[in-house]
Amino acid sequence: xxxxxxxxxxxxxxxxxxxxxxxxxxxxxxxxxxxxxxxxxxxxxxxxxxxxxxxxxxxxxxxxxxxxxxxxxxxxxxxxxxxxxxxxxxxxxxxxxxxxxxxxxxxxxxxxxxxxxxxxxxxxxxxxxxxxxxxxxxxxxxxxxxxxxxxxxxxxxxxxxxxxxxxxxxxxxxxxxxxxxxxxxxxxxxxxxxxxxxxxxxxxxxxxxxxxxxxxxxxxxxxxxxxx
Amino acid sequence: xxxxxxxxxxxxxxxxxxxxxxxxxxxxxxxxxxxxxxxxxxxxxxxxxxxxxxxxxxxxxxxxxxxxxxxxxxxxxxxxxxxxxxxxxxxxxxxxxxxxxxxxxxxxxxxxxxxxxxxxxxxxxxxxxxxxxxxxxxxxxxxxxxxxxxxxxxxxxxxxxxxxxxxxxxxxxxxxxxxxxxxxxxxxxxxxxxxxxxxxxxxxxxxxxxxxxxxxxxxxxxxxxxxxxxxxxxxxxxxxxxxxxxxxxxxxxxxxxxxxxxxxxxxxxxxxxxxxxxxxxxxxxxxxxxxxxxxxxxxxxxxxxxxxxxxxxxxxxxxxxxxxxxxxxxxxxxxxxxxxxxxxxxxxxxxx
Numbered sequence: 065x066x067x068x069x070x071x072x073x074x075x076x077x078x079x080x081x082x083x084x085x086x087x088x089x090x091x092x093x094x095x096x097x098x099x100x101x102x103x104x105x106x107x108x109x110x111x112x113x114x115x116x117x118x119x120x121x122x123x124x125x126x127x128x129x130x131x132x133x134x135x136x137x138x139x140x141x142x143x144x145x146x147x148x149x150x151x152x153x154x155x156x157x158x159x160x161x162x163x164x165x166x167x168x169x170x171x172x173x174x175x176x177x178x179x180x181x182x183x184x185x186x187x188x189x190x191x192x193x194x195x196x197x198x199x200x201x202x203x204x205x206x207x208x209x210x211x212x213x214x215x216x217x218x219x220x221x222x223x224x225x226x227x228x229x230x231x232x233x234x235x236x237x238x239x240x241x242x243x244x245x246x247x248x249x250x251x252x253x254x255x256x257x258x259x260x261x262x263x264x265x266x267x268x269x270x271x272x273x274x275x276x277x278x279x280x281x282x283x284x285x286x287x288x289x290x291x292x
Numbered sequence: 293x294x295x296x297x298x299x300x301x302x303x304x305x306x307x308x309x310x311x312x313x314x315x316x317x318x319x320x321x322x323x324x325x326x327x328x329x330x331x332x333x334x335x336x337x338x339x340x341x342x343x344x345x346x347x348x349x350x351x352x353x354x355x356x357x358x359x360x361x362x363x364x365x366x367x368x369x370x371x372x373x374x375x376x377x378x379x380x381x382x383x384x385x386x387x388x389x390x391x392x393x394x395x396x397x398x399x400x401x402x403x404x405x406x407x408x409x410x411x412x413x414x415x416x417x418x419x420x421x422x423x424x425x426x427x428x429x430x431x432x433x434x435x436x437x438x439x440x441x442x443x444x445x446x447x448x449x450x451x452x453x454x455x456x457x458x459x460x461x462x463x464x465x466x467x468x469x470x471x472x473x474x475x476x477x478x479x480x481x482x483x484x485x486x487x488x489x490x491x492x493x494x495x496x497x498x499x500x501x502x503x504x505x506x507x508x509x510x511x512x513x514x515x516x517x518x519x520x521x522x523x524x525x526x527x528x529x530x531x532x533x534x535x536x537x538x539x540x541x542x543x544x545x546x547x548x549x550x551x552x553x554x555x556x557x558x559x560x561x562x563x564x565x566x567x568x569x570x571x572x573x574x575x576x577x578x579x580x581x582x583x584x585x586x587x588x589x590x591x592x593x594x595x596x597x598x599x600x601x602x603x604x605x606x607x608x609x610x611x612x613x614x615x616x617x618x619x620x621x622x623x624x625x626x627x628x629x630x631x632x633x634x635x636x637x638x639x640x641x642x643x644x
Contacts, residue, residue, distance in 0.1 A: 119638055124555065124637045124638050144560075148554075148557055148559050149557070150557075151554075152556075156556075157555050163551075165552060176553070176556060177556050177557075180553070180557045180558050180562070181557060
């Protein structure tokens with residue numbers, strides 16, 4: 065693990081969603097620091113604000129108040145265009161439901177991420193090793209519907225890391241997988257963290273999965289809490 | 293399936309536009325060709341007659357035919373009586389067949405021959421095909437029974453021809469004609485003869501055969517140009533609504549995919565662009581299919597009503613119809629595209 069400067073700094077972060085005329089606080093003054101190269105697990109019950117925290121760090125939605133600094137970019141004042149740029153190369157998501165584009169092959173799903181980042185759609189030859197490591201090198205020309213859940217999630221991981229983002233946000237990446245595939249995916253994510261120094265934040269409900277991280281944060285009611 | 297149905301629906305106005313333009317062009321060309329087939333150099337019409345309506349009645353005294361024949365450079369003059377039998381598209385012409393043959397070089401009979409009995413009529417090949425007539429077939433017109441004497445090759449004067457005196461008698465217009473065709477000793481004298489005739493008989497219209505192309509144009513027919521514009525406008529509106537509805541459904545169906553693209557860094561502009569591009573592709577597909585279907589219209593018209601309606605394939609209108617469709621498709625895709633671009637990525641990702 066890299067012990068350098070924090071790559072993510074969050075201070076007094078709040079997020080309030082408006083549902084009709086009702087305001088629903090999702091985050092209530094959250095502080096967080098994540099160092100570059102860290103693998104952080106985040107656990108907590110549903111509605112505790114874990115996904116909202118990811119959405120803000122990933123630039124999918126702006127904070128209501130507080131400061132959020134990600135890879136030297138201040139997101140609390142960033143425009144939508146700035147946050148979109150962040151998602152092109154700096155932050156990438158892996159979702160529980162894989163979220164592959166159903167009409168594109170695995171290869172094209174990965175290529176889309178490169179295209180949107182302004183890179184050549186053709187995959188780098190060096191990326192072949194990563195695809196072999198992920199065990200999908202022979203499955204690239206299949207549509208998602210022809211892949212198992214584990215394979216789809218590994219394609220989603222390949223898509224997430226193809227542009228070498230500084231931060232990987234994995235939102236319950238094993239939530240839809242059986243035990244064997246869950247273990248395989250967690251090993252892959254840990255391998256990316258160890259071998260490539262990828263900063264990883266992973267939401268999970270599973271204590272065994274959380275144990276793959278360097279440390280585990282517990283969230284409840286929009287705040288980080290002491291589990292004890 | 294959605295894309296296929298949308299493309300087919302977009303093809304409908306393209307076909308409509310191309311069929312209408314093709315019918316207009318085809319019927320004008322056919323009329324012009326039959327007028328040229330007469331072999332005259334000057335066409336004399338009643339003073340107030342319009343190209344927007346078919347000629348009918350016989351307001352010109354038949355004596356004018358003889359008068360024209362006595363003028364310098366005039367080789368032959370032929371009076372003709374015209375009576376429509378089906379709107380403005382189909383009519384019977386009555387002429388002196390011997391003089392007509394001298395002027396035009398003669399009709400080419402495909403079956404049968406010229407009228408010999410009092411109730412004999414001759415028809416061209418298209419009318420014979422449309423009405424399934426052959427020499428000897430009975431034909432009822434104006435509650436009178438005729439017998440088809442011959443079927444001639446189309447391209448001269450009219451689809452149905454009767455001896456002039458017979459048609460004059462039927463119409464109670466003895467001694468009068470609808471129009472007069474004049475053949476000169478040399479076509480080079482056309483302008484000078486027309487000038488001379490205008491001085492001598494000013495209350496008639498005189499057209500040289502060189503004027504025919506401009507006479508048989510869309511602009512000559514009152515209201516036709518506006519009618520075409522209305523159909524083109526309807527085409528744009530149909531294209532707009534079809535693409536708008538189709539793309540609105542596409543955006544709904546692909547809400548989650550839009551969210552995925554946004555999570556990967558797709559900008560609002562990129563999302564708008566792909567929706568517009570799909571709308572334009574539907575427009576291109578609709579144009580191509582519409583062009584194909586216009587050949588179907590042409591075949592149907594040529595098979596079912598070859599005498600009443602003529603349709604030409606007008607390739608120079610293909611890019612125009614395409615451009616009209618693309619404008620409709622582009623406008624139709626704009627609103628769904630803007631909707632898609634404004635999708636909140638988190639809500640889109642949660643969409644089931």
